[in-house]
Amino acid sequence: MQWTPGGVSNDVEDRRGEGGGFSGMRLGTPHFGIGGILLLRILSLVFHRNLFTIFSSDAGSDQAFTTSAPASTDAENKEVQFVSFVLDDVQKTWQNLLPAQGGKQYRNAKLVLFRDASESACGEAQSAVGPFYCPEDEKVYLDLGFFEELKGRFGAPGEFAQAYVIAHEIGHHVQKILGIEAKVRRLQQSNRAEVNPLSVRMELQADCFAGIWANSTEQRKIIDNSDVDAGMRAAAAVGDDRLQKQATGRVRPESFTHGSSQQRTQWFQSGLQSGNISACDTFR
Numbered sequence: 001m002q003w004t005p006g007g008v009s010n011d012v013e014d015r016r017g018e019g020g021g022f023s024g025m026r027l028g029t030p031h032f033g034i035g036g037i038l039l040l041r042i043l044s045l046v047f048h049r050n051l052f053t054i055f056s057s058d059a060g061s062d063q064a065f066t067t068s069a070p071a072s073t074d075a076e077n078k079e080v081q082f083v084s085f086v087l088d089d090v091q092k093t094w095q096n097l098l099p100a101q102g103g104k105q106y107r108n109a110k111l112v113l114f115r116d117a118s119e120s121a122c123g124e125a126q127s128a129v130g131p132f133y134c135p136e137d138e139k140v141y142l143d144l145g146f147f148e149e150l151k152g153r154f155g156a157p158g159e160f161a162q163a164y165v166i167a168h169e170i171g172h173h174v175q176k177i178l179g180i181e182a183k184v185r186r187l188q189q190s191n192r193a194e195v196n197p198l199s200v201r202m203e204l205q206a207d208c209f210a211g212i213w214a215n216s217t218e219q220r221k222i223i224d225n226s227d228v229d230a231g232m233r234a235a236a237a238v239g240d241d242r243l244q245k246q247a248t249g250r251v252r253p254e255s256f257t258h259g260s261s262q263q264r265t266q267w268f269q270s271g272l273q274s275g276n277i278s279a280c281d282t283f284r
């Protein structure tokens with residue numbers, strides 16, 4: 001991939017210094033647990049006060065504690081710049097394409113970098129679950145350790161495989177903007193038997209949307225054929241990245257399938273070749 005390090009994206013929210021968010025030892029935020037968080041949320045509603053700030057000893061001092069976190073390595077700093085480059089490029093691409101192709105203005109998602117665990121509006125983000133997009137807060141959650149896993153466990157090395165993961169997650173954000181995510185969630189709630197098949201279609205469409213970005217980068221000579229091969233391997237190899245938010249507000253990872261490797265590469269190709277969301281109707 002052709003890219004030049006250019007600093008950290010404005011849309012990257014770096015929480016790596018927070019030592020694991022709610023699960024960690026950060027002084028400003030005690031460990032409430034999911035039950036405790038829910039309880040505080042309910043009590044906050046009842047009392048019309050944000051009780052999180054009361055139970056956090058001193059929210060204003062959070063910044064000071066990030067400096068005592070483990071120092072980032074040079075390699076990791078480069079990865080942050082790479083993530084920034086890809087994130088900005090994917091989102092710029094959608095800013096250009098979405099009004100014409102989908103009739104909607106694109107709004108940027110944020111990408112949260114964390115270590116081990118962090119809090120999301122969809123529940124706790126954990127490294128073990130892999131990267132995911134939370135439609136509630138419109139943020140992508142990513143632990144850079146996942147890229148190591150991508151190389152090791154999934155056998156999908158290369159920068160484009162990493163870029164593909166980010167483009168796929170932003171694909172879920174595009175689904176949110178287009179109202180597809182809400183529609184699918186309603187269908188899933190009214191017909192439990194359709195939960196898994198609909199999830200597969202959502203995932204395949206995100207693969208296709210990642211392909212649309214790849215089409216744009218190919219035209220701009222950012223990627224070449226070997227990158228595309230790596231992207232295909234990633235599409236075929238990457239495991240589940242979705243947390244299913246239950247109606248109760250609790251979160252539990254689901255073990256639904258993403259469709260076969262063949263389906264995933266096929267839909268990635270469809271986006272790559274067409275560069276158009278009309279070629280990504282996986283619900284047909």
Ligand SMILES: [Zn+2]
Nearest residue numbers: 203206241242
């Ligand atoms: Zn996904």
